[in-house]
Amino acid sequence: MRKLALYPKLAASALRKNFRIYLPYLLACAGTVMMFQMLVALGLDESVARLNGGTDIVTTLSLGAVVVAIFSAILLFYTNGVIIRHRKKEFGLYNILGMEKRHIALVLMWETLYTALISFAAGAAGALVFTKLAQMIIVRMLHGSTDLRIGFNPVSLMVTLALFLGIFLLTLLKNLAVIHRSRPVELLHSESMGEREPKSRWVLAMLGLILLAAGYAMSIRTADVYNALTNFFIAVILVIFGTYFLFTAFSIVFLKMLRRNKRYYYRTNHFVSVSGMLYRMKRNAMGLASICILSTMVLVTVSTTFCLYAGLDDIVNGMHPSDVICKVNYEGTRQPENCEASWARIREIVAEQGLKIENEQIYDTVSFTTRIEDDGATLDFGVREGVKVDELLTIRAFQLDDYERITGTEVELEPGEALAWCESGEPIERLNISDLHLKLVPIDGFPILRSQDTIETRELAMVLPDAEMLARVYEIQKDAYGRFAGSLHRDMRFDLSGSADEKYECEQAVRAFANKESGTNSKYAPISTASCREVDYRTDYLPLYASLFFIGMFLGFLFVMVTVTIIYYKQVSEGMDDAGRFEIMRKVGMTRTEVRSSIRSQVLTVFFLPLLAAAVHTAFAFPMMKWLLLAFGMSDTMLYARSTLGCFGVFAILYIAVYLFTARAYNRIVDGARA
Numbered sequence: 001m002r003k004l005a006l007y008p009k010l011a012a013s014a015l016r017k018n019f020r021i022y023l024p025y026l027l028a029c030a031g032t033v034m035m036f037q038m039l040v041a042l043g044l045d046e047s048v049a050r051l052n053g054g055t056d057i058v059t060t061l062s063l064g065a066v067v068v069a070i071f072s073a074i075l076l077f078y079t080n081g082v083i084i085r086h087r088k089k090e091f092g093l094y095n096i097l098g099m100e101k102r103h104i105a106l107v108l109m110w111e112t113l114y115t116a117l118i119s120f121a122a123g124a125a126g127a128l129v130f131t132k133l134a135q136m137i138i139v140r141m142l143h144g145s146t147d148l149r150i151g152f153n154p155v156s157l158m159v160t161l162a163l164f165l166g167i168f169l170l171t172l173l174k175n176l177a178v179i180h181r182s183r184p185v186e187l188l189h190s191e192s193m194g195e196r197e198p199k200s201r202w203v204l205a206m207l208g209l210i211l212l213a214a215g216y217a218m219s220i221r222t223a224d225v226y227n228a229l230t231n232f233f234i235a236v237i238l239v240i241f242g243t244y245f246l247f248t249a250f251s252i253v254f255l256k257m258l259r260r261n262k263r264y265y266y267r268t269n270h271f272v273s274v275s276g277m278l279y280r281m282k283r284n285a286m287g288l289a290s291i292c293i294l295s296t297m298v299l300v301t302v303s304t305t306f307c308l309y310a311g312l313d314d315i316v317n318g319m320h321p322s323d324v325i326c327k328v329n330y331e332g333t334r335q336p337e338n339c340e341a342s343w344a345r346i347r348e349i350v351a352e353q354g355l356k357i358e359n360e361q362i363y364d365t366v367s368f369t370t371r372i373e374d375d376g377a378t379l380d381f382g383v384r385e386g387v388k389v390d391e392l393l394t395i396r397a398f399q400l401d402d403y404e405r406i407t408g409t410e411v412e413l414e415p416g417e418a419l420a421w422c423e424s425g426e427p428i429e430r431l432n433i434s435d436l437h438l439k440l441v442p443i444d445g446f447p448i449l450r451s452q453d454t455i456e457t458r459e460l461a462m463v464l465p466d467a468e469m470l471a472r473v474y475e476i477q478k479d480a481y482g483r484f485a486g487s488l489h490r491d492m493r494f495d496l497s498g499s500a501d502e503k504y505e506c507e508q509a510v511r512a513f514a515n516k517e518s519g520t521n522s523k524y525a526p527i528s529t530a531s532c533r534e535v536d537y538r539t540d541y542l543p544l545y546a547s548l549f550f551i552g553m554f555l556g557f558l559f560v561m562v563t564v565t566i567i568y569y570k571q572v573s574e575g576m577d578d579a580g581r582f583e584i585m586r587k588v589g590m591t592r593t594e595v596r597s598s599i600r601s602q603v604l605t606v607f608f609l610p611l612l613a614a615a616v617h618t619a620f621a622f623p624m625m626k627w628l629l630l631a632f633g634m635s636d637t638m639l640y641a642r643s644t645l646g647c648f649g650v651f652a653i654l655y656i657a658v659y660l661f662t663a664r665a666y667n668r669i670v671d672g673a674r675a
Contacts, residue, residue: 007103011110014090021086021572025079026118028565032072033123033164035558038131039065041156045135051142051543060547068558073167075562078290080171082569084178091179105176112172119164124157134550141309141546142538205253208245215239219624228627235624239617240293247289247609287570288610294563295614295655296621298556299647303618304625305552307643308545308634315633316541320533322359322493323503324510327529329489338525343492345517345524346510350496353506360494363402364467366474368486369394378432381480394459399470403463411463413441419463421446428460434476436469438462489528500534507532545632560651564658571662611655615648 015022042048043061051057091104215238222228308315326346328339343362350357369392371380379393403419404410411419420440422428431438446461464470471488478485496503514530622644626637634640 007106008110010107011114014087014107014111015114018083018087021083021569022115024565024568025076025083026115026122028075028079028561029115029119029164030122030126031561032068032075032558033119033160034126034130035554036065036068036072036163037123037127037156037160038134039068039554040159041127041131041153042134042138044153044155048135048138051139056540056544057138057142057547060544060551064551064554067555069163071558071562072164073170075565076167077171077174079565079569080175082572084175088178101179104179108172108175108179112168112175116165116168120161123160127156127160138546138550141550142542202249202253204245204249208242208247208249211238211242212246213242215242216620219620219622222624222627225627225631228624229631232624232628235621239296239621243292243613243617244286244289247292247613248285252285287566291563291566291570292610292613292617294559294566295610295651296617298559298563298651299614299618299644300621300625301552301559302556303640303644303647304629305549306647307629307636307640308632309549310643311634311636311639312537312541312545314636314639315545316533316537318635319541319633320531320536322361323496323533324507325491325493325529325531326510326514326527327489327491328525329487329528338523339490342524342527345513346492349509349513350506353502353509354498355502355506356497358495358497360492361406362490362492363398363406364470364488364490365396365398366470366477366486366488367394367396368477368481370477372428377428377430379434381477392458395462396459397462397464397470397473399467400463400465401467413465414439417441418465419443421461422458431460431462433473436472436476487528490525503534504538507535511535560654567658568662568665571665607659608655611652618644618648 039061043058043065048061049055049058215235218231218235218238222231324346326342328342347357371391372378372393373380379395400411400413400419413419416437416439418431418438418440419442420428420431421443427442428440431440440462443463464473474486474488496506498506511530511532513524514527517524622641626640629635629640
């Protein structure tokens with residue numbers, strides 16, 4: 001019994017003696033436990049699910065929990081590996097003093113158990129407190145309400161326990177495998193075993209440059225939303241591998257170039273720092289590359305989600321240029337009586353709600369996307385592979401009577417003429433639509449409001465002489481595209497007076513009429529679409545973009561935590577490796593001032609390389625991310641640019657603060673060797 005009681009005591013003593021290196025690991029464990037349990041608890045929270053757009057919120061939270069689980073495993077495996085590497089000498093001493101490997105395994109089992117208990121207790125307590133705060137933030141962002149009671153979800157706790165017990169078990173098995181494969185002498189002298197000078201791997205360095213250049217080029221050459229969605233993950237993979245190859249190979253090449261520079265190398269501080277880094281760079285390059293990738297993820301994730309949330313009003317206004325848009329589809333046969341009955345009923349609903357209709361517009365229209373042939377005048381209705389989005393043309397056709405009524409002007413068109421306005425590109429003078437040959441008369445601007453086109457195709461608004469020609473254009477594109485053809489529909493759009501809440505109630509009443517009362521068996525024409533700005537804002541846009549922003553902040557914090565942990569352990573590891581070396585340097589005559597100068601040179605030479613590389617990655621990702629944001633309706637490039645610069649500024653300040661903190665830890669370790 002006494003022998004069995006010895007192992008828990010040894011494990012507790014080892015944790016106390018190695019507190020400086022174990023503390024960040026325990027904080028990382030507790031932090032990841034807390035974050036994962038919070039996301040799971042929020043995803044299972046009924047008050048969150050009952051919010052407008054609750055399904056989107058729960059889905060986003062679930063995806064966020066998966067990402068947190070993956071990065072938690074990566075972080076804990078990395079930090080555990082660093083700890084075990086620096087404790088090999090301790091295990092070797094246990095072995096020399098008579099402890100068998102199975103006894104060391106029992107000590108490791110107790111250490112893992114203590115670590116798991118501390119992590120679960122601290123993480124669960126933090127989740128219990130901060131889950132309610134996170135819930136209140138989500139509800140506040142969605143303009144909802146919640147009570148102040150702190151709830152406890154046992155399911156989230158059980159899921160968290162299952163995940164992290166699995167992670168801790170795997171780390172324990174990995175540690176046991178390391179001890180089992182190592183001989184006692186190797187464990188005892190593991191910290192003093194030097195590394196050979198790494199070779200300059202020019203091929204790997206060039207491959208890294210090529211992969212980075214390919215990823216950058218893919219981002220720069222992206223010219224539309226479709227290509228951005230297709231190329232994004234390919235570009236990310238290229239940049240990740242390119243970064244690891246470049247840091248692994250090019251960093252060694254760079255240090256050897258510094259060593260060949262006699263003016264730089266043969267200085268006390270540079271000589272020691274460059275030679276020390278060169279022999280360890282093979283191992284440290286992976287850590288630097290990981291810091292770079294994580295820093296890039298922080299910048300891209302936070303800046304894009306913040307940009308979407310900050311620009312939400314502009315996105316909604318672009319998607320919904322009017323408060324209410326109702327559409328009635330019909331094929332060639334007019335239904336004026338039914339349409340007017342529908343419009344009259346909608347006006348009655350608005351009046352019943354105590355609001356007024358403003359900026360009312362009613363018109364017939366048909367829209368479809370096609371391609372212009374090489375002659376620049378003939379529409380190509382054929383389906384071709386490899387057609388780029390910027391080669392397409394979206395045509396929105398109207399009739400002259402509606403245009404004149406809306407604008408209050410009279411226009412006379414000659415036979416074969418049509419009014420036209422091109423949103424971008426060179427104006428089109430003539431247009432051949434099958435057997436229709438039209439001369440386009442340009443106009444300045446187009447007063448009929450339209451939805452924002454997030455695909456960014458070139459657009460042509462065209463006013464045809466009469467309803468018969470409008471129906472003819474509809475039939476032509478219908479014969480060409482079949483069930484994929486654009487519809488001929490009559491639109492009614494208008495704005496509403498009143499507050500946002502009043503508009504919301506009124507729009508709900510309009511949508512209820514469109515969904516239930518209008519139809520083929522009714523005196524009202526069937527309304528195929530009832531787009532309501534305030535309703536869609538509260539039920540679709542706000543929940544999605546707010547949850548994305550929330551998860552973006554959550555993941556940004558996670559990535560920062562992982563980055564800080566890696567930086568800290570990198571500095572501590574190097575400090576432990578360098579302590580003996582700098583002690584020898586002091587014994588042969590190097591002053592303490594020269595030691596500090598050498599340390600500063602060593603840290604500054606490589607510490608800010610990941611931040612610089614992350615800034616370059618983010619800058620080259622900007623073109624592609626701009627198009628991805630456009631897929632969500634965000635077309636304000638300047639807002640995204642300001643968001644990115646702001647995030648980089650905040651992250652750079654945090655990065656410098658981490659540098660100052662970890663540099664002090666490094667100095668304390670190195671100075672401790674002197675004592």
